[in-house]
Amino acid sequence: MAAEHAIPTHAEPLFDIGPLAVTNSMMVTWVVTLAIVLVVQAGTRRVRLAPTGLQNVLEFVVESLYEMLEGIIGPDFIRRTFPFLATVFLFILACNWTGLVPGFGTIGWGVAGEHGFTVKQPLLRPTNADVNMTMSMAVTFTVLWLFWYYKAHGAVGALKHLFAPKGGMRGAILIVLVPVFMFVGVLELISIFFVRPLGLSVRLFGNVFAGDNLLEAMNHIVKFPLDVLALLPFYFLELLVGIVQALVFMLLCAAFTTAAIMHEEEGH
Amino acid sequence: MIPIILAAAETHPPGFFQQFGVDWPHFLAQLITFLIVLWVLKRYAYKPLLDMLDERKRRIAESMAQAEQIKRELAMAQEAREKMLADANKQAQQFIDEARAAAARQGDQRLQQAIAQAEQLIAKAREATDLDRQRMMAELKREVGRLVIDTTAKVTGKVLTPQDQQRLAEETAKQLAA
Numbered sequence: 279m280a281a282e283h284a285i286p287t288h289a290e291p292l293f294d295i296g297p298l299a300v301t302n303s304m305m306v307t308w309v310v311t312l313a314i315v316l317v318v319q320a321g322t323r324r325v326r327l328a329p330t331g332l333q334n335v336l337e338f339v340v341e342s343l344y345e346m347l348e349g350i351i352g353p354d355f356i357r358r359t360f361p362f363l364a365t366v367f368l369f370i371l372a373c374n375w376t377g378l379v380p381g382f383g384t385i386g387w388g389v390a391g392e393h394g395f396t397v398k399q400p401l402l403r404p405t406n407a408d409v410n411m412t413m414s415m416a417v418t419f420t421v422l423w424l425f426w427y428y429k430a431h432g433a434v435g436a437l438k439h440l441f442a443p444k445g446g447m448r449g450a451i452l453i454v455l456v457p458v459f460m461f462v463g464v465l466e467l468i469s470i471f472f473v474r475p476l477g478l479s480v481r482l483f484g485n486v487f488a489g490d491n492l493l494e495a496m497n498h499i500v501k502f503p504l505d506v507l508a509l510l511p512f513y514f515l516e517l518l519v520g521i522v523q524a525l526v527f528m529l530l531c532a533a534f535t536t537a538a539i540m541h542e543e544e545g546h
Numbered sequence: 547m548i549p550i551i552l553a554a555a556e557t558h559p560p561g562f563f564q565q566f567g568v569d570w571p572h573f574l575a576q577l578i579t580f581l582i583v584l585w586v587l588k589r590y591a592y593k594p595l596l597d598m599l600d601e602r603k604r605r606i607a608e609s610m611a612q613a614e615q616i617k618r619e620l621a622m623a624q625e626a627r628e629k630m631l632a633d634a635n636k637q638a639q640q641f642i643d644e645a646r647a648a649a650a651r652q653g654d655q656r657l658q659q660a661i662a663q664a665e666q667l668i669a670k671a672r673e674a675t676d677l678d679r680q681r682m683m684a685e686l687k688r689e690v691g692r693l694v695i696d697t698t699a700k701v702t703g704k705v706l707t708p709q710d711q712q713r714l715a716e717e718t719a720k721q722l723a724a
Contacts, residue, residue, distance in 0.1 A: 308579065325594045336595060341599055369580065409563075413568065414573060418580060
């Protein structure tokens, strides 16, 4: 039964715009983007020194994130890195919580079966239950990370930071350890270009996709009207998962950035 | 990195990326949407709000510095006021003391004047009394002398010469004076 009601692992195409097949997760991404644009526009149309209403809320969010990230990144790089890190958090959070709105995964095209109507092609799919989305954020981070790394160390400094022996060793031990550090540098490169982006994107996708599946499964296991009661605790769990995953993505990016921009005398 | 991953996925059809629907068009579409969100938030949210927060912090710092300055100036003004008040009190006390001293001096002067006037009056009275007494004594001497002459003339029964009268009058005067 579970397999019968399982949500597909990939986003479903809904209609075509030219060569592009617009998927259900893309639809939600656009809706969330539009909502973010409208909220930001309404809150910052006329920024006042004494904030009121929505500006107050936006200021609280931005200031809280800024202070938290400044504590991790430090004052030198915060202005440069803050826009991406804050956007990742807010966008993932908005997408995750939007995905909890009733109707996601349950409204769409499907077939009537033995256990009732089964949606095969949902109209709405949580944005982060699409690896294309999570990977696009991870790739953006990798590109920006490289830029920040270059800005912090320069080209030669970055290579030295990756491959050169650390700890101020001299003499024979240095000659022995050079290949080890070179190998560590290669591993670091693999981590930077493959492991980190894949880890970031698959972790977020897995959590959101699993949450969506959990809610879907509970919806089918318990019949109406008890399903409302049965789903409530899971909705709260998913609310928590939504913010935790947004935080995890942002904090991991911040931690990778901090490790990259730190100079040897500071932390290595 | 991603091109390598995606190229690898294309050469192995039943792979991870096909299973999760990852392909170039959808990846790019989601990437562009995310970059739009990033740009919108950076341009219309973070920049104006962070600038405003900086501006507010600057103004608060300025206000606090001004408040501190005002507090300092107020303390200085208070100190100056207290000093002025103390000076004024001191000056007033000085004036009072001087006035008191002047009053005392004036009072003494008036007393002395009164005493002098009184002494003068007494002296004049005494002088007048002396004059009266001398006049009365002279009159008395004259009267007694006349009575002695009259009595002597009556007792002796003779008419006294001017020399006798002179002598009797002088003797009487001598005796009265004694």
